[in-house]
Amino acid sequence: MSMDEAPEPGGGGAPRGGRTSAAGSVLEKSLRILEAVAAPGGPHRLAEVTAAAAVPKSSTFRILASLAEQGFVRQEADGRYGVGPRLRGLSALVSGGEPASIGRILDELRQAAGGQTVHLALHSGETITYIRKLESEQPFRTASRVGMRMPLHTTAIGKSILAHLPGTEVRELIAATGLAPRTPRTLTRAEELYAQLAEVRARGFALDDEENEPTIRCIGAAVLGPGGRPIGGVSVTTVTFLVSREEIESYAPALRAATAALAPLL
Incomplete structure (x- = not known):
């Protein structure tokens, strides 16, 4: 019996035409749960999402866990549920934008960085998800796109996030995911990564030097x-044959100013 056919626990009766109960199919329930999570005033507690979505608590919990694993929902430290990075990325794709101030901050950073590509990403569990990309004014394009999920240890954004997470959480992430290489320059030894994360904390930025692409x-x-x-x-993204390591590091003050300005907006 598939998930779409299984009756609700204690619901009584046989499944009807692929529907789990009067509350609707799994797809219908998931969409209502996403609407409840995205409702104003969030993040929301499980009981609030259950009531707003009109879905049994056991099903709500199970669907939320799946949505969180896929990055559409984010579970906060206190157990409440908020909008995840993949849902924000989808929203950006559909709407074609985000609050004007976010776009302005990112564009100002691009100009300060000589017209290079700028990315904005959100953290979710073991990955980051790009929710905004401003293409370079230079004659080259990168493979990244809005909605793409990337590992933490290979990207400059990901390493900057790891540097600010508790040490125990970083070790648990590495144990769970490993340090798979994406290029010959990817850091694949935990000791090397820990040493680089200490440098990131000290200088306030991370560098991806051909480690991801x-x-x-x-x-x-x-x-x-x-x-x-x-x-x-x-992040500010460049190509190695046009921008030296020294030049890209000179963008650090503008980059840190942009992240400080974005914090209250995100």
Whole structure:
């Protein structure tokens, strides 16, 4: 019996035409749960989402867990549920934008960085998800796109996020995901990564020097939320044959100013 056919626990009766109960199919329930999570006043507690979506609590919990695993929902430290980065990325694709002030901040950073590509990403579990990309004014394009999920240890944004997470959480993430290489320059030994994260904390930015994609060099910094916990990050992306490491590091002050300005907006 598939998930769409299974009756609700204690619901009584056989499944009807692929529907789990009078509350609707799993797809219908999931959409109502997403609407409840995205409702104003969030993040919301499980009981609030259950009531707003009109879905049994056991099903709500199970669907939320699946949505959180996929990055559409984010579970906060206190157990409440908020909008996840993949849902924000989808919203940006549909609407074609975000609050004007966010776009202005990112464009100002692009101009300060000589017209290079700028990314904004949000953190969710073991990955980051790009929710905004301003293309370079230079005659080259990168493979990244809005909605793309990337590992933490290979990207400048990801490493800047790791640098601001508790050490125990970083170790748990590495144990769970490993440090798979994406290029020959990817850091695949935990000791090397820990040493680089200490440098990131000291200087306020991270560098991806062809660790995620050949010929691509990025500088990134975290956007910090309440209590100093990272919620995402911003990066400036260049190509190695046009921009030296020294030049890209010179963008650090503008990058840090952008992340500080974005923090209250995100």
